């Protein structure tokens with residue numbers, strides 16, 4: 001068990017109660033003691049040091065903080081850490097394997113889907129949820145899926161192309177999975 005609350009605030013003061021949460025993050029079970037008001041984004045960034053999850057607005061607008069909770073995109077700036085208790089969370093750090101980029105990451109690289117990269121982790125996780133559900137999306141479907149993620153740098157053309165690139169690369173693998181099941 002890893003208790004990370006102490007790294008966020010060494011000595012809880014003011015008698016604020018803490019609650020122990022167990023969250024599977026990128027496939028690894030993590031335990032933390034948190035104040036009930038702690039945001040999931042802050043637990044991920046400050047507690048678990050997963051700083052790929054960005055916070056851009058703190059008001060559920062920009063999508064930079066998007067993570068997957070049980071496979072569904074969630075804006076971690078407006079979700080409490082205690083709400084993730086018992087659930088599976090994927091952050092952008094969970095996309096690549098030890099030796100290979102995820103096809104979505106390759107797509108963003110090949111199709112120039114980023115400039116500053118601030119929005120990119122959230123974009124990638126939203127794209128992953130889309131492609132897991134719909135391996136062959138149309139351009140309109142990609143645009144609709146990404147409509148909760150804002151980019152202030154690139155416009156969206158290359159981001160959409162990146163996701164379509166990844167979809168094309170992932171489709172043979174998805175088909176093979178279905179054949180084998």
Ligand code: FES
Nearest residue numbers: 056057058063077
């Ligand atoms: S930081 Fe969460 S939506 Fe902008």
Ligand code: FES
Nearest residue numbers: 115119151152153
């Ligand atoms: S690449 Fe800079 S905000 Fe999207």
